[in-house]
Amino acid sequence: MILYYLVLVPAFYYIGKFFIYFIVKKYGKFSYDGFGAAGFKYDSLKDIFYSTKNAWQKKFGYSHLYDVAAPICRMIIDTEPIRFYYNNKNWLITFWKGQYGITTGGEVGIYNTQEQKVNKKTLYLPIEDEEMLDMCFTLSKKDKIITKVCAKHWWLAVFKLGMFSNPKELSMDIMIKFPNSEMLEAFLKSFKKLHYRKKDYMVVDNTFICKYKKPHSRKIWTRFWLTDMISQHYNKKNVYLYHKYLQDSIDNNKIDDSKSNKKQVLINNIIPDILKNEEEKNAKKTDKLVPKDNKNVILLRDDIYSTIGDSNYD
Secondary structure, three states: OHHHHHHHHHHHHHHHHHHHHHHHHHOOEEOOOOOOOOOOOOOEEOOOEOOOOOOOOHHHOOOOHHHHHHHHOEEEEEOOOOOEEHHHHEEEEEEEEEEEOEEEEEEEEEEEEOOOOOOOOOOOOOHHHHHHHHEEEEEEEEEEEEEEEEEOOOOOEEEEEEOOOOOHEEEEEEEEEEHHHHHHHHHHHHHHHHHHHHHEEEOOOOOEEEEEOOOOOOOOOOHHHHHHHHHHHHHHHHHHHHHHHHHEEEEEOOOOOOOOOOOOEHHHHHOOOOOOOOHHHHHHOOOOOOOOOOOOOEEEOOOEEEEEEEOOOO
């Protein structure tokens, strides 16, 4: 392990640096088109990547071993797993935030398994479509909002490319709407065992709201001061390489200035219920509320609904 961080990580960095320099010089321009194959889509207006509902990652579920391997892949992230039993299944809802290579990001994942006995070797499967929950979270760095996202999803994830952060600088304001009080109570029973303070979370009807800043679960054993220091050192250098060589070489990574103004109206401002349970019904409702010739209206009808910065968001 130590040999990997002291020898291989620096070697990968310089090989990668040469590769980026060569590609940029040879081909010039890049595009984010095609990232859908990687399970993500790019929003040029907000300059973020986000997970899709049918991402290929869905086939592989979740295992504790994934978090163990994350630091080896230079993903220095805080992990907060909440395991609970409901409706004859063992469920897992996990919060993640931190530095994923050259991106800063946050995630909320929901999984379950019909296995009655679970441990750290258990492979949880992604939930079925009808089990997806309405979720929202705001990702912030030093109390400054990076982005806000909402969707009915199994894996709500968003990443800001070219941003460097230490996990402790990040926080997530998370909201999850459960289908009934039984599932909420089962989740809360396990969540409370993590000893969060009452001021850090609240419950409104069947909706759970919390501020996730410092994980209360035991840190993954592959994360300690040396691995964090070396990985973050090269993550920061790679972010620098991105801004130096790649940022200006990508065709569609710029915000559309024609839409980025104070008059812009997002779908979140039109529909009061930010937890959109019925996408098509809401889309039709929006068509009636918004003039089709209004160029300042942006209808977000994909897998995710999101805003960025301090734009109007309730």
